[in-house]
Amino acid sequence: MSLCLRGKEDSQVNKLKHFVQQSWLLIVASFFFGLLIAVTNAGLSPKIEQNKINKRNRLIGALLPEARSFVALDTQIEIESGGGRKEKVEVFKAQSESGQCVGWSFNASGSGFADKIELVVAVDAKFEKVAGFDVLSSSETPGFGDQIKGDYYRSQYKGAPAGELKLVSIGDPTKIDSQIIAISGATVSSEAVVEIVSRFVTQIKEQMQKKGIIGNVKQQ
């Protein structure tokens, strides 16, 4: 009986020995590389964070020239995207040098022609007019869809009412209203940006009014 038990123990010890013999290098290397990555990450993450902040400030700074600093809103804003899914949106309050609110900005995204389009959108302090947008990332067709980054298309948003926007094919692009003139040859991309901006602006406006951050309840 005891002999049989001892044999079992022996085979288990052998198994363990075999396991360690085969895999010690892998385990040691995992720890070593893990440590190496952790050190690199610890050293570089402040700079990476700073880069992100700088980029945001640069983009929104171009849209809201008076803005000097940005404060993230602590209230949760969730917007509904297609199919009943909810998305969290981080809204930033842009402040001038004297601490006055000069506008709001947030990232908005939705599907474009080829892939997801990510925008940064800025609106004025009262949430009445769109101050403009910029493209963070997109894979629209070069020469056609990627004209959404161009001045012809983007300038139509500067001053447009912060509400439902509409895409039309003919019109005067210099006239600032809720009608956005499409880029010829890139209707899908033009439509996508109109849809993204409209969806985010109307829903965020509604929620911020409900929460009393802007609008009727409390004037900023």
Next chain:
Amino acid sequence: MSNSSEAKPALYSQTLLVGLWRENPTLRLLLGMCPTLAVTAAVKPALTMGCCVIFVLVCSNIIVSLMRDLLKPHVRILMFTLTIAAFVTIADLFLKAFQPDMSETLGPYVPLIIVNCIIICRAEACASKNGLVISIIDAVGMGVGFTLTLCVLASIRELLATGAIFEIQILSLVKDGGWFVKWAAMGMPVGAFITLGLMLGLVNIVTGKRA
């Protein structure tokens, strides 16, 4: 003694040249096609990608060469992947910190270096069988060969798609009163396939290896 010391530099230079031309990873071995097709719309991202691959290739070849006697045959691929993944993550972090715009342009293709066949091929074929010096030279040769090919491909595409190379305007555009009309297709995936195909054909003609 004198014989071997003479043979060594010859071996080193031969190893270096093999990667540049005779076994050029992109043009002759057809390895690492994913970044070759994806990041060559302009020279800048292609050069950045090439530098990342050189860094990862050299580091992984050093580590694999140093531990080649300790490797157990059936866990060796696991060890290679672990080593490569660690250095790719480090390269990715450095890019994000010091070249944030380029890091965004390259997007997922930097993390995808982990599964780049060139690196795992060099670890398996060279570093796990050879000494440190040969492994480093091999890594540099292969890496530079890859980078040069990427840059040539990217130069052709960028020139035809935008009239510029390295963002310096070379051909005068129609809108500035010149004659060159941008060929947008060259900036798209189709341009990559066509240019790479023509380059491969040209290399096959030059080396006399007709299909």
